[in-house]
Amino acid sequence: MKKKLKQCIRFFWVWQEEKEMKWLRQMSQKGWHLKNACIFLYTFEKGEPTDIVYYGDFKYLKKTDVEEYIGMYSDAGWKFICSQGSWFYFSSPADNKYKEVYTDNQSRLIKYRRLLLIHVIFIPILMNSLRMIADRMSDNETVLMGTLMLIIFVIFLVFIYSTIRLIGVVSKLNKSIKE
Amino acid sequence: MNKNDDFRKISPLTETSFYVLISLLEPLHGYGIMQKVEKLSQGRIIFGPGTLYGAINNLQSIGLISMYGETTSNDRKKTYLVTEKGKVLINLEIDRLKEMIINAESLIENTKHIKY
Numbered sequence: 001m002k003k004k005l006k007q008c009i010r011f012f013w014v015w016q017e018e019k020e021m022k023w024l025r026q027m028s029q030k031g032w033h034l035k036n037a038c039i040f041l042y043t044f045e046k047g048e049p050t051d052i053v054y055y056g057d058f059k060y061l062k063k064t065d066v067e068e069y070i071g072m073y074s075d076a077g078w079k080f081i082c083s084q085g086s087w088f089y090f091s092s093p094a095d096n097k098y099k100e101v102y103t104d105n106q107s108r109l110i111k112y113r114r115l116l117l118i119h120v121i122f123i124p125i126l127m128n129s130l131r132m133i134a135d136r137m138s139d140n141e142t143v144l145m146g147t148l149m150l151i152i153f154v155i156f157l158v159f160i161y162s163t164i165r166l167i168g169v170v171s172k173l174n175k176s177i178k179e
Numbered sequence: 180m181n182k183n184d185d186f187r188k189i190s191p192l193t194e195t196s197f198y199v200l201i202s203l204l205e206p207l208h209g210y211g212i213m214q215k216v217e218k219l220s221q222g223r224i225i226f227g228p229g230t231l232y233g234a235i236n237n238l239q240s241i242g243l244i245s246m247y248g249e250t251t252s253n254d255r256k257k258t259y260l261v262t263e264k265g266k267v268l269i270n271l272e273i274d275r276l277k278e279m280i281i282n283a284e285s286l287i288e289n290t291k292h293i294k295y
Contacts, residue, residue: 057229068209068257069232075210076228098213100227104195107233177193 004046006032011040013162014058014115015169021054025094028052036082037089051094055101058111060086073101086114109173116170119163126156186268189241190275197272198224199234199244200265206247208256209235235259243268 012020032044070080076098078090102108133149202215213226238244243265247258
């Protein structure tokens with residue numbers, strides 16, 4: 001028998017991990033268990049209501065290291081759910097002794113530093129695409145080009161905002177380590 | 180060349196790194212480290228898998244620990260051991276921590292007359 005699936009679109013900023021995890025936990029308590037997460041699209045599978053906690057980790061890994069990484073989580077009682085690029089989602093029973101994935105700020109900092117780096121890389125790429133579209137548009141102005149330009153511009157603004165917030169998160173974590 | 184200069188950048192180690200390092204005075208894999216540190220600290224320190232993975236990676240990249248023995252491709256559990264450099268750092272950290280304890284204890288002793 002095919003299991004009932006449900007898809008939800010939800011937007012969380014990358015620093016809102018607690019909010020995202022709380023939501024996923026509440027979904028499980030209602031019997032909807034995370035099956036896949038892809039940027040804003042979350043897929044759930046209907047099952048028994050269970051108290052399950054989740055964690056979405058961001059980790060840049062070599063292909064050869066993935067197995068060891070997932071193995072370490074599974075040793076600690078965390079089940080691998082899905083991965084999307086450098087995002088890895090895991091679930092664990094809420095009564096797991098190791099239910100905190102990051103137990104110190106130094107390791108949490110590595111995650112956020114990496115996210116910040118990705119943002120910093122993306123901004124010039126987005127700027128470049130904006131310029132390219134602007135060049136094309138001066139030749140022939142179409143609705144399609146205008147729409148594309150607007151979309152990329154919005155993404156660009158989102159990235160700028162996200163970068164500024166991430167700098168705040170990283171420097172706060174940095175301070176907490178040095179104290 | 181002053182070898183200690185190199186260590187000064189790494190020291191002081193965080194509690195997490197220090198415990199991972201000393202637990203690897205014998206070869207262990209990730210889960211083994213978790214259990215050992217928990218036992219050593221009488222349950223005070225519990226490593227999350229993300230923290231442990233990060234700490235192992237970090238210690239390996241600065242050459243304080245390295246992979247131990249032969250790891251076959253179907254062996255997903257890698258075993259680690261402290262390197263020579265790691266051992267030197269442990270001893271430096273012991274001296275540093277001892278100094279802190281001696282100073283703290285003697286100051287407590289010498290200032291007994293002061294009411295706080």
